[in-house]
Amino acid sequence: MSKHDNHVLLIEDNPGDADLVRLRLVEARPGLEVACVNRLSDGLESLVQEPPSVVLLDLNLPDSRGAETFRRVLSKAPGVPVVVLSGQDDEDLALKAVHQGVQDYLVKGAFDSKQLGRAMRYAMERQALLTSLDMSRKQQLQFKDQFLSHVSHELRTPLTSIHQFTTILLDGLSGPVSSEQRDHLQTILRSANQLHSMINDLLDATRAESGRTHIEPRCIVIGEVVRNAVSMLQATAKEKRIGLEMAVDARLPLVYADPERVLQVLINLVHNAIKFTPPDGSVMVRVCLVQHDPEFAYISVTDTGRGISTEAKPLVFERMYQDPATVDDSRKGLGLGLYIARELVHLHGGRIWVESQLGHGSVFTFTLPLFSLTKLLTPIITSQGRMREAVSLVTIDLAPRMDPAIGNWRDMRETCLQILRQCVLPDKDVVLPPLGNSGSGEIFQIVVSADQAGAAILVQRIRQQLEKHPELQAAANVSISVRPVVLPSPESGDSLVKLVQETADRITEMSVAAMERKATFDNLNLPADGHN
Amino acid sequence: MDKPKILIVDDDPDLRRALNLRLRANHFDTAYATDGFSAISMAQKERPDLIILDVGLPAGDGFVVLDRLQQNAALSCIPVIVLTARDPQATRDKIMRAGAIAYFQKPADNSELMHTIRTVLSPAWPGTVAAS
Numbered sequence: 034m035s036k037h038d039n040h041v042l043l044i045e046d047n048p049g050d051a052d053l054v055r056l057r058l059v060e061a062r063p064g065l066e067v068a069c070v071n072r073l074s075d076g077l078e079s080l081v082q083e084p085p086s087v088v089l090l091d092l093n094l095p096d097s098r099g100a101e102t103f104r105r106v107l108s109k110a111p112g113v114p115v116v117v118l119s120g121q122d123d124e125d126l127a128l129k130a131v132h133q134g135v136q137d138y139l140v141k142g143a144f145d146s147k148q149l150g151r152a153m154r155y156a157m158e159r160q161a162l163l164t165s166l167d168m169s170r171k172q173q174l175q176f177k178d179q180f181l182s183h184v185s186h187e188l189r190t191p192l193t194s195i196h197q198f199t200t201i202l203l204d205g206l207s208g209p210v211s212s213e214q215r216d217h218l219q220t221i222l223r224s225a226n227q228l229h230s231m232i233n234d235l236l237d238a239t240r241a242e243s244g245r246t247h248i249e250p251r252c253i254v255i256g257e258v259v260r261n262a263v264s265m266l267q268a269t270a271k272e273k274r275i276g277l278e279m280a281v282d283a284r285l286p287l288v289y290a291d292p293e294r295v296l297q298v299l300i301n302l303v304h305n306a307i308k309f310t311p312p313d314g315s316v317m318v319r320v321c322l323v324q325h326d327p328e329f330a331y332i333s334v335t336d337t338g339r340g341i342s343t344e345a346k347p348l349v350f351e352r353m354y355q356d357p358a359t360v361d362d363s364r365k366g367l368g369l370g371l372y373i374a375r376e377l378v379h380l381h382g383g384r385i386w387v388e389s390q391l392g393h394g395s396v397f398t399f400t401l402p403l404f405s406l407t408k409l410l411t412p413i414i415t416s417q418g419r420m421r422e423a424v425s426l427v428t429i430d431l432a433p434r435m436d437p438a439i440g441n442w443r444d445m446r447e448t449c450l451q452i453l454r455q456c457v458l459p460d461k462d463v464v465l466p467p468l469g470n471s472g473s474g475e476i477f478q479i480v481v482s483a484d485q486a487g488a489a490i491l492v493q494r495i496r497q498q499l500e501k502h503p504e505l506q507a508a509a510n511v512s513i514s515v516r517p518v519v520l521p522s523p524e525s526g527d528s529l530v531k532l533v534q535e536t537a538d539r540i541t542e543m544s545v546a547a548m549e550r551k552a553t554f555d556n557l558n559l560p561a562d563g564h565n
Numbered sequence: 566m567d568k569p570k571i572l573i574v575d576d577d578p579d580l581r582r583a584l585n586l587r588l589r590a591n592h593f594d595t596a597y598a599t600d601g602f603s604a605i606s607m608a609q610k611e612r613p614d615l616i617i618l619d620v621g622l623p624a625g626d627g628f629v630v631l632d633r634l635q636q637n638a639a640l641s642c643i644p645v646i647v648l649t650a651r652d653p654q655a656t657r658d659k660i661m662r663a664g665a666i667a668y669f670q671k672p673a674d675n676s677e678l679m680h681t682i683r684t685v686l687s688p689a690w691p692g693t694v695a696a697s
Contacts, residue, residue, distance in 0.1 A: 182652055186621075189650035189671050190577060196672035197583035204675075206590045229672060236652065247654070444661055444668070504661055 041153070042085035043069040044076035044106075045118065046094050050141060054089060054118065054149075061150030073097040073105065080110040087153050088115045090135075092126065099123075103130045114160035116152050136160055174243045181239045185232045192232070195225045234369040238352060241376035248291040248380050249447060251466045252404045255288045255295070255320050255330055256281040262299035263318060270307050276315040277307070285320060288330050289404040289466060294377045299332070301370040302397045306336035309395070314338060329383065329400040336396075341389040349387060350375040374399070404466065406537040407530075413463045413482055420532050423484040424518040426540060427492060428547050429453065429477040432510040445508045446475050452498045453477055456491060465544065474509070476551055478544055480518075488515045516543065569686050570594040572613035574604040574630065575648075576622055580671075584617065591679060601625025605633050608640050614686055618665070620649040620656065631663040644685045648673060 041058060045051040051069050058065050068085070070076045073094045080088070088110075092102045106115055117138040119127035127138035136156035139149060199222045201207060203215065210218065240246045263279045270277035288295075299318070306316040314337040323331050341349060348354045353368040378385040378399045389395035414424050431449055433442060446467070453464045457479060465478045481488045492513050499511060521527065521535040571593050573584050581597050588595050596611045598604040602624040608616065616634075620627035627647060634640045647660050650671045657668045667681050 182655070186650045186652070190580075193650065193671040193673075194577070194579040194583065197580065197587070200675055201583060201586055204587075204590075206586055225672075240654075245654075444657060448658075448661070502662075504664065504666070507666070 039064060040066045040083070040085045041068070041087055041089060042076065042079055043067055043089045044071075044073065044094065045069065045089070045091040046071040047091070050091065050118070053142075057144070057146040057149045060146035061153075071095070073102055077105065077109045080106070080113065084110060084113055086114075087156055088113055089118055089153075090115055091118045092123070092130070093120070099126060100129060100133075103133070103135050107134045112160065112164055114153075114156035116156050178239055178243055178245075181235060185236050188228075188232055192225060192228055195221065196229075199225065231367055234367055234373060237373045238367075238369045241373060242352075246376060246380060248294050248377070249450075250289050250291050250381065252287040253290055253292045253295070255285060255290075255332065255401065256283065258292050258295050259299060259318050259320055259332070262296055262303055265300065266303050266307065269304070270316065273307060273310075274312045275307055275310055277303070277318075278315070279318040281318075281320045282322070285322065285330060287404040288401045290381050290401045294381075295401065298374045298377050298399065299334075301374045302334040302399075305370060306334050306338065306395070306397070309338035310336045311338070314394075326400070328403055328405070330403055331398055331400055333396055333398040335394065337394045340391045340393050340395055341387060342391050346387060346389060350385070406465075406541060407533050409463060409465070410480060410537050410540070411533050412460060413480055414536055415529060415533060416482075418529060420520060420523055420529070420536070421482045423482070423487070424520060424536065425481045425483060425485055425488040426516050426518050426543050427479040427481055427488055427495075428514050428516070429479070429495070430512045430514075430547075430551060431475040431477070432512075433474050434508060434510060442508070445505055448502060448505055449475070449499075449509075449511075450477065452502070453479060453495060456494045456498055457481075458491075462491065465540075474551070476544075476547055478547070480540060485515050485517055518543065568592055568594040569614040570596060570611060571682070572604070572607055572611060572616045573597040574599075574601075574607075574616060574622065574627075575619040576600060577619075580619075587675065587679075588682075591682075593682075599623075601627070601630045604630045605637075605640075608634065608643065609637075612639075613643060615682060616643055616645045617682075618645050618647050620647060620651050620660065627660070628663055631660070631665060635664050646678075646681060646685070648678070 043054055055067055058067055073096050092099055114136045117127045117130045117135050118141050119138050121140055136159050137152045139152055199218055203218045259279050259281055267277055317335045319333050321331050350371045352372045355368045375385050382402050383400040385399035387395055387397050414421050462479055462481045481491055518539055521532050571588055573581055575581050576599050585595050596607055598607040600623040618627050645665045646667045647665045648669045653670050660668055669678055
């Protein structure tokens with residue numbers, strides 16, 4: 034910092050005010066380097082190119098006024114101390130700026146060189162303190178991350194041993210097992226599995242805290258995910274004589290979300306519902322659309338359990354929160370399930386909340402965004418308020434060479450998706466979110482705002498990248514095709530929104546046709562495989 | 566006629582014993598190595614049809630083993646399934662790029678693991694044709 038310790042950026046459009054500040058600056062600290070700009074855009078540019086030791090900022094500039102001005106400066110250079118130069122009548126605004134991260138303010142015409150020097154020095158000191166606090170916080174988080182990931186690794190090894198030998202005994206690999214022994218072994222296995230999921234929760238919670246949770250959203254049929262979750266927990270519910278049911282409208286549109294993460298959220302919620310519902314109660318999972326919030330699907334889990342008190346309601350999503358009423362339960366768990374659920378839902382851009390009354394059960398609801406092709410396509414197939422001249426659809430068909438049911442097909446899919454995303458040009462091409470689980474293999478599609486010749490260049494780029502991944506080539510046959518999208522005529526006089534909608538419909542038709550072709554092809558191939 | 570042979574590479578004796586038991590019960594022949602160095606010499610000596618490989622190993626970790634296997638023309642075609650306690654989010658991509666064909670985190674689901682082993686060893690899988 035010492036090198037730039039005396040570099041001041043003054044953003045002020047009034048020449049008289051600017052001169053006065055310069056004068057005060059020279060009085061306060063001779064030898065200061067002062068750069069003065071009179072527009073915010075120039076100021077932001079200079080902030081990035083040559084970060085100053087302090088910014089003196091007038092809030093009302095020709096290209097930005099009021100709160101907008103300091104917000105943009107703070108977001109452009111979060112680590113640079115800012116002192117606002119405020120007019121006499123807008124001290125309130127200056128105070129607001131301080132609340133939002135500006136270090137200090139001075140009222141124009143009411144400060145002398147001493148006050149200016151002091152304000153600048155304090156701003157720099159405070160900013161340096163903040164920065165070092167922030168760094169040590171990050172270091173601590175990182176240390177905790179490393180510690181937990183090390184611990185979880187070490188815990189897994191003995192856990193694996195317990196899991197392996199229990200299943201060896203259960204599977205009768207070392208001799209017959211009596212039914213009583215089987216019962217005991219199953220208890221061991223259940224506990225081992227519990228321990229396993231706790232370790233996973235611990236890692237998930239740490240990741241969420243340090244913002245390292247990743248989601249891979251795709252177009253999914255939410256009903257399928259709900260069905261999965263319900264069938265996975267049906268046995269647990271039955272054991273407690275709890276009716277577990279689902280109600281899903283089959284006509285629901287596609288949801289844009291990561292199916293594994295949504296499954297995780299659902300399992301958390303349904304598992305909790307079963308846990309807190311007494312025998313002979315019921316748990317119901319519903320998915321529906323809500324008129325006043327048309328861009329989201331609403332997924333709710335209703336139970337007939339003991340409910341949550343008004344005081345506890347705002348706390349249930351917090352880390353490690355345990356309902357005091359459950360202290361008598363022998364197995365409370367870590368209290369991370371709802372926290373992780375909330376973080377995952379937020380990452381999808383959804384909301385999660387609970388409605389409950391003590392003694393009358395609870396309803397946990399979360400929302401997930403519906404998929405909208407037109408929203409995705411608008412920035413790609415239109416430019417400056419007009420439809421682009423040509424649009425093509427590139428289809429990449431990934432056919433597995435081995436059974437895709439085995440563990441790592443998902444990795445192949447993600448690798449391929451990543452390659453495609455790297456190859457496309459932002460604002461000109463877009464990789465469509467893959468559709469759910471498409472039977473065997475996978476079809477990826479890219480909407481390209483170019484004619485077929487233009488799209489061929491993209492295809493070449495993709496092929497070059499694919500060649501760098503021999504593991505992908507070994508696991509799958511990749512075929513790529515290009516088709517032009519017939520665009521609606523702009524002379525029809527239709528609005529741009531309608532033209533985009535029509536194009537989106539055509540692309541959907543083409544996508545569905547490609548999926549169907551693939552399905553037919555796969556079916557044709559099946560009997561041949563059977564005879565081999 | 567011959568049972569397929571699987572080389573187990575893991576420094577944890579309990580895991581080796583457990584895998585050995587399960588694989589033999591599923592009609593596979595087994596061999597084992599306890600570190601990265603002996604993994605390569607065992608692979609050369611035994612010419613297994615498949616290797617189950619841990620990542621954290623003494624004397625050359627799983628990455629080193631994968632690298633050595635790739636560099637050896639005779640061994641590069643042996644499919645490798647990685648079975649490790651390491652976090653897939655941090656390791657899976659790197660392992661797959663290093664040449665493994667599957668990644669399982671411990672404790673792994675037995676039926677999924679066996680299914681993958683059978684698929685990889687089945688004649689329909691392209692890698693094994695070259696290996697035989």
